[in-house]
Amino acid sequence: MLKFNKFPSKNNLDWIRLALALQVVLTHASVYLHSPLRLPNFISNFPGVPGFFFLSGFLIYSSYLNSRGYLYFQNRFLRLFPGLISVTIGGGAVILFALGWDALKNNTSTFIIWFLSQISLGQAYNPELFRSVGIGIINGSLWTITTEIIFYLTVPLIVLLEKRFRFTVILLMGISFFIYTYGPFLLSGNVYRQKSFFDLLALSPLVWGWMFGFGILAAKYYKDIECFIKFLPILFVPLLFMIFFGEGFLFQPHGNRLGLFYFICYTGLILWFSFGFSFVKLPFDLSYGAYIWHAPIINLLLIIKISNLPLAVVITLTMAAFSWFLIEKPILKLKRQSLRPINQEYN
Numbered sequence: 001m002l003k004f005n006k007f008p009s010k011n012n013l014d015w016i017r018l019a020l021a022l023q024v025v026l027t028h029a030s031v032y033l034h035s036p037l038r039l040p041n042f043i044s045n046f047p048g049v050p051g052f053f054f055l056s057g058f059l060i061y062s063s064y065l066n067s068r069g070y071l072y073f074q075n076r077f078l079r080l081f082p083g084l085i086s087v088t089i090g091g092g093a094v095i096l097f098a099l100g101w102d103a104l105k106n107n108t109s110t111f112i113i114w115f116l117s118q119i120s121l122g123q124a125y126n127p128e129l130f131r132s133v134g135i136g137i138i139n140g141s142l143w144t145i146t147t148e149i150i151f152y153l154t155v156p157l158i159v160l161l162e163k164r165f166r167f168t169v170i171l172l173m174g175i176s177f178f179i180y181t182y183g184p185f186l187l188s189g190n191v192y193r194q195k196s197f198f199d200l201l202a203l204s205p206l207v208w209g210w211m212f213g214f215g216i217l218a219a220k221y222y223k224d225i226e227c228f229i230k231f232l233p234i235l236f237v238p239l240l241f242m243i244f245f246g247e248g249f250l251f252q253p254h255g256n257r258l259g260l261f262y263f264i265c266y267t268g269l270i271l272w273f274s275f276g277f278s279f280v281k282l283p284f285d286l287s288y289g290a291y292i293w294h295a296p297i298i299n300l301l302l303i304i305k306i307s308n309l310p311l312a313v314v315i316t317l318t319m320a321a322f323s324w325f326l327i328e329k330p331i332l333k334l335k336r337q338s339l340r341p342i343n344q345e346y347n
Contacts, residue, residue, distance in 0.1 A: 006062075006222075007062070007219070007222045007226075007275065008275060008279075010279035011274050011275050011279060012273060012274050012275075012277055012279065012280060013055065013059075013274045014282040014285055014287070015273075015280065015282055016051070016055070016270055016273055016274050017052070017055065017285070017287035017288075018282070018285075018286060018287045018290070020046075020048035020051040020052055020055075020287070021048060021286070021287040021288070021290040021291045022048075022290065022313075023043060023046060023047060023048040024047075024048035024049065024141065024291060024294070025290055025291070025294040025312075025313060025316055026039055026043060026309070026313065027039070027043065027044065027047075027048075028141070028294060028295065028298060029294065029298055029309045029312040029313065029316075030309055032134075032135045032298050032302065033298060033301060033302070033307040033308070033309055033312060034307055035307060035308070035309035037309050037310075042243070044254040044255060045239075045243050045253050045254050046266070047254065047255060047256055047258065048291075049144055049256045050211055050256055050258050050263060050266070050267075051266070051267070051270055052144065052291075053144075053147075053208050053211035053212050053215070054211055054212070054214055054215040054218075054263075054267045054270065055215060055270070056148060056151060056212060056215060057151075057211070057212035057213060057214065057215020057216045057218075057219070058215035058216070058218050058219045059215070059219070060076075060151065060152060060155055061155055061158075061159075061215065061216040061219050061220070062219045063075065063076075064155045064156060064159060065159070068156070072155075072156070073152075074335075075335050076152050078331050078332060078334055078335055079328075079332065079335075080145070080148070080149070081119065082327050082328065082331045083288055083289060083292060083323050083327055083328050084118070084119055084142075084145065084292065085119050086323060086327050087139065087292045087293055087296065087323070088115055088118040088119055088139075090293065090296050090319070091118070091138045091139050091295075091296045091299075092111065092114075092115065094133070094134070094138065094296045094299050094300050094303070095111075095130055095133055095138060097300070097303065098132075098133040098134070098299075098303045099129075099132075099133065103129065107129055110127050110129055113125070113127075114126075114127055114130070118139070118142065121146055121149060121150070122146070123139070123142035123143055123145050123146045124142075124143045124146060124203055126138065126140075133299060133303065134298065134299030134300070134302040134303055135295075135298065135299060135302065137295070138295065138296060138299060139292070139295040139296055140295055141291060141292070141294070141295050142292065142295075143202075143203055145292075146203045146204070147203060147204055147205060147208055150204050150205055151205045151209070151212055154205060158172070158216070169213050169216050169217060169220075170213075170217075172209060172213060173209065173210040173213035173214070174210075175206075175209075176205065176206060176207065176208070176209035176210040176213065177210040177260065179198075179201065179206055179207055180207050180208070180210060180249075180257075181249045183198040183201060183202075183207060184196075184198050186198075187201065211263065214263070214264070214267055215267075218267070218271060225271075226275070229271055229272055229275050229276045230272075230276055232268045232269060232271060232272035232276065233269070233272060233276075235265040235268045235269055235272075236269070238261070238265055239253075239262065239265040239266065239269070242259070242261065242262045242265070246259060246261075246262055247259075250262075284321070284324050284325070284329075285324055285328070285329075286317060286320035286321060286323075286324055287320075288320075288323070288324075288328065289319060289320030289321070289322070289323030289324050289328065290316050290317060290320040292323075293316055293319040293320055293323065294312070294316040297312055297315050297316045297319065298312055301315075
């Protein structure tokens with residue numbers, strides 16, 4: 001039986017997740033609102049999505065070993081879907097504000113299919129009807145939710161395979177990294193609406209799984225690496241070197257498609273910030289709400305022709321607070337045998 005090397009329950013993971021979510025919010029708001037406020041270039045060197053994938057591997061793998069079977073899936077559903085359903089309703093309201101009720105009456109089936117896609121595994125689905133609204137995609141950031149859900153479903157299989165082959169995670173990481181690196185060249189032919197086969201694969205852990213895998217390895221061997229966490233700030237040295245000179249599949253220093261060595265240094269620093277500092281309690285968790293709500297807010301501001309980055313951040317955090325206190329937190333009270341305290345449960 002696989003054993004879970006439990007990590008300290010008093011950690012700063014909530015702060016890290018909030019910082020990663022704000023990175024995504026600021027980056028997207030700056031780009032799509034054409035804000036005159038220029039963000040510092042270094043913000044792109046600490047991208048939120050790869051950091052979330054790493055932390056998801058770390059926490060969700062640990063969660064499964066701690067609460068298997070029905071309880072695992074129940075907890076994942078309670079953490080993810082109530083907020084997802086609420087933001088889908090919010091996104092629908094933005095569409096109706098832009099297109100009017102006649103659009104709903106004349107295209108009811110389109111709205112129903114879109115809604116069901118958003119709350120299942122089709123978050124990337126974007127009807128032609130909606131492409132005149134805002135940036136043309138109501139909530140494009142939700143593609144990562146598709147990837148996350150598929151990862152959640154595969155964790156039990158990974159654990160099962162590990163019982164028969166101890167290097168399962170490393171093997172799967174190697175396959176994923178190969179697809180991540182060479183897929184854009186080998187699988188570039190269009191197969192659906194000018195989307196290549198690689199574009200479709202990029203909605204799954206087949207492309208991003210190696211990032212989740214590093215999180216799994218960090219969870220599996222946490223006790224072995226714990227004594228080295230205080231030395232992890234040294235990773236700033238190669239990280240800075242790659243920021244100025246790195247490129248390619250090994251050293252790429254910005255965006256979601258980070259290079260392998262850059263990603264290792266980046267996630268090492270995430271571990272250091274999470275476990276190398278004194279615990280500072282964050283009494284709320286706005287990271288998930290901020291991430292899922294920022295795109296509809298940006299679209300709404302574009303519809304009413306207000307290009308204001310600070311306003312976008314304020315409204316996004318307001319909706320994130322609404323999501324946390326009125327939806328996520330009450331629902332999380334239904335969870336049983338949580339891996340960690342309620343405010344530190346990860347999606």
